[in-house]
Every structure is written in structure tokens, then in C-alpha cells.
Amino acid sequence: MFRRTALAAGLTALLAGPAAAQTQITIQHPLPLNSHYGAGATALKEAFERAAGNRYRVVIQRNDNEREAIESVQIGTIECVITSTGPVGNFVPDTRNLDVPFLFRDSAHARGVLDGPIGQELLGRFNARGLAGVAWMENGFRHLTNSRREVNNPADIRGLKVRTMENQVHMRAFSTLGALPTPMAFSELVPALQQGTVDGQENPIPVIVANNLNQVQRFLTLTSHVYSPAVLICNPALLARMSAADRAAFQEAARAGVAANRARVTADEESGVEELRRRGMTVVTTVNTAAFQEALAPAFAEYERTLNAALLRRIRDWQPN
């Protein structure tokens, strides 16, 4: 009996011909799956696997060292990464313009700029660096936390050891405010806060909530000092190997990922502050933004000299249609 079934199964496989090879696409990102990056990656996975009829399998992995993950995409050991622009300026310098504090008025301004010609132009700059910029996702507006004292105005930041991303624009801003910026990968952040190597850090509410940074930080000030874009970057060879139809389906799936990511950021920003208060953080909600902008004047002058002043003006002048 078994012999006949085995034979039958063998014959069917033979007649069906070789099983359609499934291509695996690994997407890494630095946050828990239950996060705004996880939401984006999952929506992309579901949409693309559905569109590509299982010829592709998207695998989502956590790697909380964004720079390392970008390097892996560049050499092709993984296919894609969702990363903040934190370390991206080290690969694609033009993206540093997006990291200027107080550049974006609000999320609508940022999303509008990134979804428009400026955003597309900047994505085009990745090719020259052996990377493919696929879509702009979102991390959110960054806020300052620390374990030493309440921060109500720029003077309160003086002398604080603040972890920044590996980002020269952000480091320049914090040193201008009199803080001691310490650049490090996200993977090193929590141990550094626990050991007191640094007093504080800055991140969007969705990141602070998803990583329980309230466990290692006591004070939160809603500085909204900089908008933090995220970007889906892939290995160019992956896209080149795809058929035109699959590439279009992948781009469409990336758009679904962007929508899910941004919706999650909006939801986390709406509920996150109360959640962090509930978890015991002391939250300063009213911040004298003009005082921070004034204190950053020397840094702004330097950005106008060292970054792309014309691009910064185009971004500031952007208005919805």
C-alpha cells in the first residue's frame, strides 16, 4: 500500500516539473515587530507575497545596528533594510539635509516633501552608492529624554551627556546647545543608559514606547526638535533581477508598507505620551521652541554653509498643492 502511494506521489511531482523556485527577501529593521517599522515591513510582506503569488518569501528580521544593516544591503548579504536617516548620511550625504532640526513644520509637511519631487530626487541619490532607495517611511518627531533633571529650556540641556545617532548634523545641534553628544548605534543605547555612560537620548514617541525606554529614563520633554525620516533601502541587484511586473508589485507593496508605517506612527504619537506618563515618566509638554531655535542659530548658520542651502530653502518653502 505505502509503496503504491509513494510511487503515485513521485509520479505527480515528476509530471508537475520542478517546484517554482521561491526567492527569499530579507528585510531587517532595528525595532520590535510590534512597532511602526514592524507594521511597515509586515504590510509590505503581505502585499508583495500576495501579488507575487508565493514566488517570493519576505522574511522580517530585527537588527538594531542600522549602519551594519545598510552595509549588509550594500554587499548583498541581505536584501533590504528599514532604517532611520540617522546613519544614512554616511552613505548618501545629501540625505543629511533632512536631518536639520526644526526643518519640518509638522508631519504633513515632512510627508508631503518626501512623497514629492524632493523626496524622489533624494531617493535617486542612493544608486551611486550601490544602494536602491525604494520609499520614504517614518520614524517621527524626536523628543529628548534623560535621567538627571526636567528639561524646560535650552539651558537645562547644558552638560547633559546625550546619546545621538551616528549623525553629524544632530551631533552639531546638541554640542551647540552645550550638551555632550555621544554617537552610538541603537543596539548600544539601553546598556549605555543603564550604566550611566550617557544621561539621555532622543527618539520619537513610538520608539520610546516600543523599547520601554521609560525603564531607563525618568524625564521626557516634548521638544519635537527634529523630524526623523525612515527609508526602505534595498540591494539594486534584487530589483534588477525582478521582472518589470514584479518590480512594480514590489513598489506597490512598499507603498502599502509606507501607509501602514505612518498610520502606526500617528496612532503611537496620539496614545504614547499618556502611556509613558502611566509608566511613571515625568513629561514636559510645553516647550519654548523659539528659545531652542534661537540657541541653535550657530548650527543653522553652519548647515547653510556645509549642507545644500538651496535644497533647505526648497524644503522650508514647500506648501501643499
Ligand code: EAX
Ligand atoms: O530607527 O537609532 C535611533 O535612535 C533610531 O531612531 C532607531 O534606531 C529607529
